[in-house]
Amino acid sequence: MDSRALSERTWLVALARVGFVGLLLLLWWIASLSVSRNLIPAPSETWAAAQRLFAEGRLQSALLESLTIYGSGYGLAILVAIPLGLLMGAVRLLGRVLDIFVYALSATPRVAFIPLIIVLLGLGFEAKTFIVFLGAVMPIIINTYAGVLQADEELVEMARSTGAGRFRIFARIVLPGAMPYVIVGLRLGATIGLINTVVAELYTAVAGLGGLLSIYGNTFRMAEYFVVVLTLAAIGVVVTELLRLVESRLARWKKDL
Amino acid sequence: MAQGATQGREPGTPRLSLQGVTKRFTRPGGEQSVALNNISLACEDRTFVAIVGPSGCGKTTLLRVANGLIRPEEGQVRLGGKAPRPGPEAGFVFQSFRLIPWLTVRRNIEFALEELPLSAAERKERALHYLDLVGLARVEGSYPAQLSGGMRQRVALARALAVEPMILLMDEPFASLDAQTRELMQMELMAIWQRNRALVLFVTHSVDEALVLADRVVLMGGGQVLDDIEVPLPRPRFGEEVRASAAFLELRAYLWGRIRDLVLSDPASDFYGRDPAAAQKEASA
Ligand SMILES: Nc1ncnc2c1ncn2[C@@H]1O[C@H](COP(=O)(O)OP(=O)(O)OP(=O)(O)O)[C@@H](O)[C@H]1O
Ligand SMILES: [Mg+2]
Numbered sequence: 263m264d265s266r267a268l269s270e271r272t273w274l275v276a277l278a279r280v281g282f283v284g285l286l287l288l289l290w291w292i293a294s295l296s297v298s299r300n301l302i303p304a305p306s307e308t309w310a311a312a313q314r315l316f317a318e319g320r321l322q323s324a325l326l327e328s329l330t331i332y333g334s335g336y337g338l339a340i341l342v343a344i345p346l347g348l349l350m351g352a353v354r355l356l357g358r359v360l361d362i363f364v365y366a367l368s369a370t371p372r373v374a375f376i377p378l379i380i381v382l383l384g385l386g387f388e389a390k391t392f393i394v395f396l397g398a399v400m401p402i403i404i405n406t407y408a409g410v411l412q413a414d415e416e417l418v419e420m421a422r423s424t425g426a427g428r429f430r431i432f433a434r435i436v437l438p439g440a441m442p443y444v445i446v447g448l449r450l451g452a453t454i455g456l457i458n459t460v461v462a463e464l465y466t467a468v469a470g471l472g473g474l475l476s477i478y479g480n481t482f483r484m485a486e487y488f489v490v491v492l493t494l495a496a497i498g499v500v501v502t503e504l505l506r507l508v509e510s511r512l513a514r515w516k517k518d519l
Numbered sequence: 520m521a522q523g524a525t526q527g528r529e530p531g532t533p534r535l536s537l538q539g540v541t542k543r544f545t546r547p548g549g550e551q552s553v554a555l556n557n558i559s560l561a562c563e564d565r566t567f568v569a570i571v572g573p574s575g576c577g578k579t580t581l582l583r584v585a586n587g588l589i590r591p592e593e594g595q596v597r598l599g600g601k602a603p604r605p606g607p608e609a610g611f612v613f614q615s616f617r618l619i620p621w622l623t624v625r626r627n628i629e630f631a632l633e634e635l636p637l638s639a640a641e642r643k644e645r646a647l648h649y650l651d652l653v654g655l656a657r658v659e660g661s662y663p664a665q666l667s668g669g670m671r672q673r674v675a676l677a678r679a680l681a682v683e684p685m686i687l688l689m690d691e692p693f694a695s696l697d698a699q700t701r702e703l704m705q706m707e708l709m710a711i712w713q714r715n716r717a718l719v720l721f722v723t724h725s726v727d728e729a730l731v732l733a734d735r736v737v738l739m740g741g742g743q744v745l746d747d748i749e750v751p752l753p754r755p756r757f758g759e760e761v762r763a764s765a766a767f768l769e770l771r772a773y774l775w776g777r778i779r780d781l782v783l784s785d786p787a788s789d790f791y792g793r794d795p796a797a798a799q800k801e802a803s804a
Contacts, residue, residue, distance in 0.1 A: 420617040423588055424682070425606030425634035434630070438621050515621045515662040 303485035308492075311485035320474070325493060328459055328470035331387065332497070335394025336455040342395075343402035343451070344444060350403070351410020351440070352432060361407065368400035372458065376465050385467040390459070393466075397458035401450035409443025410436055445509045452501045460494065532600060533561040534718045535585055535686060540594030542580055542742075554580035555591065556742035562735075564685075565716040569729035571774065572739030573782045578722045579614060581739070582688040585720065586611060598686065607634045610679035614690040614722075616671045618663040618678075625650065625659040628678045635682070649677040652707060668695045673704065680711060687712075687719045693728065705732060706757060726774045730767060731756045736774065740781045748774075 287305055294304040303311070315321040350357035350364075376393060383389040413436040421431045463472025471490050478487040542555040554577045562568050570578050583589045584596055587603035588611075596603055603609070610631075618627050628646035629639075637645065650656045653673040663671055672695050679687060693701045709732065712719060723729050729736045730750055738746035750770065752761055761767055782790050 416613070416615060416617050417619060419588060420611070420613060421630075423586060423605045423609070423611040424631040425604075430633070435619065516664060 300482060301484060303488055307485045308488045311483075312489045312492075315486060315489055321489065321493065324469075324471050324474050324490075328463065328472065329497070331390045331462065331470065332394055332455060332459040334387075335391045335459070336398045336452060338391065339395045339398035339402060339451055339455065340448065343399045343447070344406055347403045347406025347444075347447075348410060348437070348440075350407045351413075351436075357407060357411070364400065364403055364407075368404060372397050373461065373465075376461075380466060389466050390462040390469075393462035394455045394458045398451035398455035401454060402444070402447040405443045405447025405450070406440060409440025409447075412443070413439050441512050442509070445505060445512070449502055449505050452505060453498065456494065456498055456501070533597075534564045534599060535562040535720075536560070536595075536597045537581075537584070538595045538597075540584060540591045540596060542577075542584060542589065542591040553742050555584065557594070558743055559594075560737065560744055560747075562718055562720065564718055566734045567712060567719045567721065567732055569733035569736045570720060570722045570739060571724070571726060571729050571736060571778060572745075573778060574724075576739045576781075577742040578739055579690055580742075582611070582690055582720060582722065585609070586686070586688055607631075607682045608684055609686045609688055610682045610684035612675050612679045612687070612689040612692040614694070616663075616675040618671055618674055620663050623660050623662055624655065624666070624674050627663065627674060628681050631678045631682055645681050646677075649681040650674070652680070652711070653677045653704065669697065669700055672696060673700075676704065676708075683715065683717075685717055687717050687721075689719065689721045691722050691724060694724070701728075702757065708732070709755065726771055726778070727762075729774070730770055731762075736770075738774065738777055745781075746777065 290302075291305055294302045294307075312321070350360055372393065375396065379389050379392055379396075383392055417435050417439070418431055421435050426434070459470070460472040460475065463470045464476055468476055471494055474490045475487065478484070478490065537558055537560045540555050540558050541553065544552050544554055546552055556577075558577070558581070560581075570581065572578055580589070584591055585598065585603060586609035587596070587598070587605050599608065618624075619630060622630060625643065625646045628649060629642045632642045632645060635642075647656060647659060650659055653676055655670060655673055655677065658666060658670065663674070666674065672692065676689075676692050679689070679692075693704055696704060705728065721729075721732060730752070733750055736746075736748045736750060737744055738748070748770065752764070752767060756762070756767075783793060784791070
């Protein structure tokens with residue numbers, strides 16, 4: 263495909279997305295009219311609530327609080343998970359020993375650990391960050407590990423035939439080959455990390471966006487509640503789109519001329 | 520590439536020798552298959568050896584054993600008097616092209632040159648030179664996914680040649696080229712070989728190709744050498760006169776017949792017991 267057709271396609275997608283948002287707003291508006299007024303606020307009310315929250319500064323401070331927790335937990339997860347996943351894939355014995363524990367831990371609902379975490383780390387920043395970390399770390403480890411394991415044996419043999427040593431083969435063949443898997447792990451980790459940010463804020467000291475959710479939810483201030491939900495959705499969109507950008511940068515070689 | 524060819528060896532000893540080499544593989548079911556069965560083969564420097572034989576007879580395995588990519592269970596392999604170790608001493612053209620998808624064509628070739636004492640600039644220059652040789656200089660910046668199958672095969676060829684090895688191991692390197700490109704590449708390979716005179720082991724399914732290129736044709740079957748024929752034809756052999764000569768036709772008919780019999784009569788063959796003549800009669804009836 264030539265690049266003009268490609269960019270035309272991009273425009274079409276952008277336009278269709280805007281159209282879809284319009285459709286959602288319409289449906290939302292219809293729903294707000296038909297369902298009892300207290301449960302679903304109209305888009306206009308929600309907009310007003312957003313401006314109010316913004317003017318009071320509550321939205322920003324909650325957002326900052328949540329993003330700090332999310333960023334720390336997710337960042338820590340990346341720093342731990344990628345090297346660990348690579349190591350497990352590179353040192354087969356280590357991988358064989360550890361992988362069953364990683365799978366077991368990732369299958370256990372992380373909420374189950376929250377009481378224990380509270381006992382150990384309290385209700386503050388450390389506990390919250392750790393809950394986010396625990397959610398995000400597993401998919402990144404598992405996918406990084408899988409990416410290394412599925413390394414193209416034929417390419418590895420080709421590299422070996424040129425005389426490349428183990429380190430060069432790992433750095434030049436195995437690692438780049440694992441990148442698509444790592445990105446998938448990062449994307450899953452980002453989503454679970456965001457969920458766990460809210461979970462942490464609901465279950466430990468009530469704070470941040472999760473805290474606002476619980477306050478407005480319990481007091482039936484649905485317009486404000488919707489503002490928080492939409493903010494969380496926006497965070498999710500921004501993070502996954504950023505990762506998609508990274509991915510398409512890394513995978514330029516897959517594209518046609 | 521041939522300087523130092525006899526270095527460290529008694530003159531007269533072959534560049535590559537296999538003695539009583541056996542290599543088995545365990546299939547996923549646990550069943551053993553013998554890819555090389557007590558095979559012995561010696562190849563002198565500066566010779567062009569074609570290897571022909573039915574599918575699954577161990578040709579690829581022979582090449583992999585020859586440069587030390589895999590070790591046989593039994594027997595001795597010597598490359599330049601030593602146990603072979605993978606490296607720039609041998610250039611390998613794989614049956615599947617094995618280009619690195621995230622590197623450009625030029626960088627794919629440079630990758631194979633990294634074990635040589637060359638500067639980055641020299642690597643680039645050499646990569647471009649060999650790309651030009653296979654007619655692909657204009658796509659040096661493309662990624663493998665953007666090339667046709669035949670182009671990829673030529674990149675793989677350029678990568679092996681660029682190393683300027685003392686032994687070239689080529690596993691059906693021209694199989695996915697059209698007839699014209701194929702002949703051009705054969706001529707190019709001949710020209711390079713006549714300049715540098717590496718030992719070439721050239722696996723092919725085409726008897727014609729074997730006879731046009733090789734000094735020696737080794738016929739394999741069931742992991743063994745069944746026949747080893749000197750090709751007495753004068754070079755160059757690209758003209759019609761050579762191909763129409765009695766000696767060429769006789770050798771061609773002989774090898775064809777042998778391979779055909781192997782394919783049909785070897786119990787290990789995929790087509791064991793089939794009689795194509797009968798099938799044809801049936802079809803026309
Ligand atoms: N890695 C492997 N694992 C298991 N069996 C193998 C392996 N490599 C080769 N074999 C077996 O060894 C035998 C010889 O294989 P080889 O690839 O050397 O054949 P070949 O002569 O190159 O065939 P073709 O002409 O089809 O490429 C076959 O029976 C094959 O099934
Ligand atoms: Mg083969």
